[in-house]
Amino acid sequence: MSSDHAAGRDQATGQAHAVLRSTADLPAPWAALCGAPVGVVQGRWDGPRGTGSADPCPECLRLAVG
Helix, strand or coil: CCCCEEEEECCCCCCEEEEEHHHHCCCCCEECCCCCEECEEEEECCCCCCCCCCCECHHHHHHHCC
């Protein structure tokens, strides 16, 4: 997994998504790698709020592999 991604979360579904780290410090809204809207960005994608979460986005998992 690449460390170039932050963990984002879709507030409606709770699903974790990967967000480019270079855009994570910008104001909301964010877009996940898969194109889904993300309302919250917290932590690393390769951490407990990203790939370690209960529901990581399969498309973001595929796209974030680096």
